[in-house]
Structure formats: C-alpha cells, structure tokens
Amino acid sequence: MFENLSDRLTDSLKHITGQAKLTEDNIKGTLREVRLALLEADVALLVVKDFISKVKDRAIGLDVSQHLNPGQEFVKIVREELEALMGEANEDLNLNAQPPAVIMMAGLQGAGKTTTVGKLGKFLKERHKKKVLVTSADIYRPAAIKQLETLATDLELEFHPSTGDQDPVDIANNAIADARRKQADVVIVDTAGRLHIDEEMMGEIKRLHAAINPVETLFVVDAMTGQDAANTAKAFNDALPLSGVILTKVDGDARGGAALSVRHITGKPIKFLGVGEKTDALEPFHPDRMASRILGMGDVLSLIEEAERKIDKQKAEKFAKKIKKGKGFNLEDFRDQLHQMKNMGGMTSLLDKLPGMGNLSQLAGDHLNEKMFDQMEAIINSMTPHERRFPDVINNSRKKRIATGSGTTLQDINRLLKQHKQMQKMMKKFSKKGAVANLMRGMGGMFGGGGPGGGMPPGGMPPGGMGGGMPPKF
Known part of the structure; x- marks a missing residue:
C-alpha cells in the first residue's frame, strides 16, 4: 500500500541526512517534498498541514543527540510524527x-x-x-447471510442463522442468547451496509447499537477510497460511538491516505488491516512498525511474529542442523523451503518487511509471479524420490518425463536445476563464519545482476526459517 509514498519519502529525506545542522533554510526543500509525497498518497490536506507543522517545529533549533547527526535526527522526527499520526501504539480489542x-x-x-x-x-x-459465534443482521442481502454461514462453516465458527423477514435487533439478541447457551466467548454481529450513507441506515444501526450495547464497535472501510475512507469513518463516528477502524484491501493499489488520515480525522484507532483475500490475511495494526516500513526501515518484529506462527519449527530445526553439518541441500529441501516461503506470504512480502529491502521487494515483484512457486513445486513433485535426493542423475530423458508430468518445458526444468545448484552453493556458506553476510553477497547472482535472491534469513531466524531460493524466471 505504501510503496509510492515510501519511495518518495526516502528519496526526499536523503537530501537532509548529510546536513551538519538543521535550519529553516536547509529543511525547507525536504519538507516541501515530504508534503507533496503525502498529498500524492491522498492524505487529507488538514492532516498534511498539521504533520508538516509539527515536524518543522521540532526540527528547527533541535538539540542533536551525540549518537545521531542532524540529518538522522530529522528522519527520527519524521518517523515519530508518523507514529503519532497513526496512533503511536497498537490498540487491542477490549473483550473484558x-x-x-x-x-x-x-x-x-x-x-x-x-x-x-x-x-x-x-x-x-x-x-x-x-469460542466465537457470528451472525448477520443484514436483512437486505440474503447473499450476505449465506456468505457468512459458508465462512463460519469453513472456519469452524459457531453460526446463528437469520432471515430477511426478521428485525435486526431480534437477530442480534437471539444470537447473544444462543452464544450463552453454547458458552461462546465472543459474538460478532455483521450489520447491513449501503452504497452511501443515508438516514435510514444510520437510524437502524443506532437502534441496533443501543439494543445490544457492544464492547467493540468497529468500522470496516476500504483503504482504496483514500482520504474519503477517513471522512466516511467520521460520519459513522458522529452517529455511533466507534471504538476502532479496520482497513481492508490494503494489499491493493491503495496509496496510504486512509491509514495516515483516519486516526487524525476520527480520533479512533486503526485496529486491524485486511492484507489479502485469504481468511488469515488480517493483521493487528502497529503504527510504529508501519512508520518504519514507510521509511524503508522494514518491520522485522512482524516478520518474526509471522514466522513463529507459520513456520514448522521441527522442520526448520532439522533443516538448520542438516545444513550446519554440511549434508547438502537437495530438491526435497528446496520444496520444503518453498512451502515455508509461501506460508509467509511469498518473497515480496518477506523482502518488504526487511530493513532496507523496499527497492528489492519492488524489483522482486517485477520479476516474480507468486504462481511460480506452484510451478516449481509441480516440477519437483513430478520427480521420483531418488531424483529429488540426487538431482545429478537427472538426464535429458528424465527431464522430458518430468516436463510432461508437470506441464512445463525442458527450459523450465533446466532453470530450476540451475537455481537449485546456486542455492546449494549458498547454503554451504551457512556453516562458515560470517554466513549471513556471505549469503547476502551471493544473492546478487540470483537475478543475474544485483537483484534479490532466495535464502533470505529474516532478522536472526535460523536458515530453516525460510531459506528457500528465489524462483527461476519461468
């Protein structure tokens, strides 16, 4: 979501980092660039003016820390003000x-x-x-009720049924009573939406809120609508005591204006981000981590948390020990690492969270289609167990059979085998002193000229954490 904003801000801040002293004159141009970057990201004008004013006031006459030069102090100020703009800290749901x-x-x-x-x-x-029970009080769209029922079944959540001829208040009260009988901890009530705000909608939702007195009233808004998302959230907040906002579709072409505007305009925190279509693509919103990502500083904490949830620790440890002992890196290992990487959101997602890797993430996106992972896996699965363990036995006749079985070409097979050879060489460096540095230096060749490669070890994770390679350019 913040790619363009991140590029513009990091470029503009480069001009100030070498300054020996911060003055109104030498920060003027940088502040103008920052202002334009925020406006291009569709941040509300009122928010931009306030942000620039605070940065300027703090920067001029600053007492510079002995650990940072003036330019670094300026970047620190911008980072802290971005955090403050978005809420300073994650605010969890209040379920007490x-x-x-x-x-x-x-x-x-x-x-x-x-x-x-x-x-x-x-x-x-x-x-x-x-234990969660969900219900739909959207009596105007039977498809929404059915959709929620299907989701609840797939996710193994409790579901309280409803129909279009019921009153929304009755639906919600019956769902709460049902949750008590089933000893559910949480009830989530979906409400009716409209294509625009109208009096009938607001009247109904206020009546529903008064009847069920929820501990959390969350406003779900599409990040693609930019600063209009913040204005819509304000309209709802004027009618309802909102407790927080969930921004959806932030993995799309949203420019970041909603995330940077909504807290300032509504006074309500962003609690979650919808980062994809999958049912696990919902992340708690951490303003400090997002500020770091916007300024190209990465988000290693989120990466580590994601790794702890999604990585098979036993496989990771087994793989790490194997590599450390110099026992090689075969195609079965390669396939396992592809699985780990896919679980972590793919290469571009991983690079995006690593410090200083913003440009590499963009470059990887230009060269990568995440479906390549599936294609690579299909090739490896079309091999015999012996071929996967001993790739050197794969001759031309075997390649033809593998290509037919995986629906690929001989060229694809050759690229994969070449990629695996490169990864083998890189993995050997893990057993040596300065392994990570050596690995990073070796990654340039993976794209044939300084591009990102595979085997990226995120923030101190063991090599088994995600050490798969950058897929070949099919």
Whole structure:
C-alpha cells in the first residue's frame, strides 16, 4: 500500500541526512517534498498541514543527540510524527466483559465487511483461543447471510442463522442468547451496509447499537477510497460511538491516505488491516512498525511474529542442523523451503518487511509471479524420490518425463536445476563464519545482476526459517 509514498519519502529525506545542522533554510526543500509525497498518497490536506507543522517545529533549533547527526535526527522526527499520526501504539480489542463479549461491525456495502467478520472470528479463535459465534443482521442481502454461514462453516465458527423477514435487533439478541447457551466467548454481529450513507441506515444501526450495547464497535472501510475512507469513518463516528477502524484491501493499489488520515480525522484507532483475500490475511495494526516500513526501515518484529506462527519449527530445526553439518541441500529441501516461503506470504512480502529491502521487494515483484512457486513445486513433485535426493542423475530423458508430468518445458526444468545448484552453493556458506553476510553477497547472482535472491534469513531466524531460493524466471 505504501510503496509510492515510501519511495518518495526516502528519496526526499536523503537530501537532509548529510546536513551538519538543521535550519529553516536547509529543511525547507525536504519538507516541501515530504508534503507533496503525502498529498500524492491522498492524505487529507488538514492532516498534511498539521504533520508538516509539527515536524518543522521540532526540527528547527533541535538539540542533536551525540549518537545521531542532524540529518538522522530529522528522519527520527519524521518517523515519530508518523507514529503519532497513526496512533503511536497498537490498540487491542477490549473483550473484558461478561461472556459473551459483543462486537458490532459497521460499514458501507462493498468494503469487505462480511469477509472481515470471518477473518476476525478466525483471528480470535486461533490467536486468542476464543469460542466465537457470528451472525448477520443484514436483512437486505440474503447473499450476505449465506456468505457468512459458508465462512463460519469453513472456519469452524459457531453460526446463528437469520432471515430477511426478521428485525435486526431480534437477530442480534437471539444470537447473544444462543452464544450463552453454547458458552461462546465472543459474538460478532455483521450489520447491513449501503452504497452511501443515508438516514435510514444510520437510524437502524443506532437502534441496533443501543439494543445490544457492544464492547467493540468497529468500522470496516476500504483503504482504496483514500482520504474519503477517513471522512466516511467520521460520519459513522458522529452517529455511533466507534471504538476502532479496520482497513481492508490494503494489499491493493491503495496509496496510504486512509491509514495516515483516519486516526487524525476520527480520533479512533486503526485496529486491524485486511492484507489479502485469504481468511488469515488480517493483521493487528502497529503504527510504529508501519512508520518504519514507510521509511524503508522494514518491520522485522512482524516478520518474526509471522514466522513463529507459520513456520514448522521441527522442520526448520532439522533443516538448520542438516545444513550446519554440511549434508547438502537437495530438491526435497528446496520444496520444503518453498512451502515455508509461501506460508509467509511469498518473497515480496518477506523482502518488504526487511530493513532496507523496499527497492528489492519492488524489483522482486517485477520479476516474480507468486504462481511460480506452484510451478516449481509441480516440477519437483513430478520427480521420483531418488531424483529429488540426487538431482545429478537427472538426464535429458528424465527431464522430458518430468516436463510432461508437470506441464512445463525442458527450459523450465533446466532453470530450476540451475537455481537449485546456486542455492546449494549458498547454503554451504551457512556453516562458515560470517554466513549471513556471505549469503547476502551471493544473492546478487540470483537475478543475474544485483537483484534479490532466495535464502533470505529474516532478522536472526535460523536458515530453516525460510531459506528457500528465489524462483527461476519461468
């Protein structure tokens, strides 16, 4: 979401980092560039003016730390003000209530509200070990009720049925009573959306809120709508006591304006980001980590948390020991690492969270189609166990058979085998002193000229954490 903004900000801040002293004259040009970058990201003008004013006031006459030069201090100020703009710290859901705790979801039609109900239910079930019941009070769209029922079934959440001829308040109250009988910890109530804000909609949602008195009232908004998302959130906040915002579709072409505007305009925190279509693509929003990512400083904490949740630790440890002992890196290992990387969101997602890797992430995106992982896996799966363990036995006749079995070409097979050879050489460096540095130096050849490669070890993770290679350019 923040790629363009990140590029513009990091470029503009380069001009100030070499300054011996911060003055109004030498920060003027940089502040103008920062202002333009924020406006291009569709951040609300009022927010931009306030942000620039605070940065300027703090920068001029600054007492420079002995550990940082003036330019670094300026970048530090920008980072801290970005954090403050977005909320300073993650604000978790407040579920300290007599069970069941009721969460009400509000938002316009098309923002991804019903899908977000399912994602949030899964999040609470898996990460907070809560028993969750969901229900739909959207009596105007039978498809929304059916969609939520399907999601609940797939995610193994409790579901309270409803129909279009019921009153939304009755649906919600019956769902809460049902949750008590089933001893559910949390009830999530999906509400009706409209294509625009109208009096009928606001009247109904206010009546529903008063009847069920939820502990959390979350506004779901499409990040693609830019600063309009913040303005819509304000309109809802004027009618309802919102407790937080969930931004959806941030993995799309959103320019970041919503994330940077919504807290300032509404006074309400962003609690979650919808980062993809999968049901686990819901992340708690951490302003400090997002500020780091915007300024190209990475987000290693989120990467480590993701690794802890998604990586098979036993396989990772086994792989790390194998590599450390110099026992080689065969195609079965390669396939396992591809699995780990896919679970972590793919190469571009990983690079995006590593410090200083923003440009590499973009370059990887230009060269990579994440479907390549599936194609590579198909090639490896078309081999015999012996071929996977001893790739050197793969001759031309075997390559033809593998290509036919995987629906690929001989050229594809050759590229994969070449890529595997490169990875083998790189993995050998893990057993030597300065392994990570050696590996990083070796990655340039993976793209044939300084591009990113595979085997990127995120923030101190063991090589088994994700050590798969950059897929070949099929």
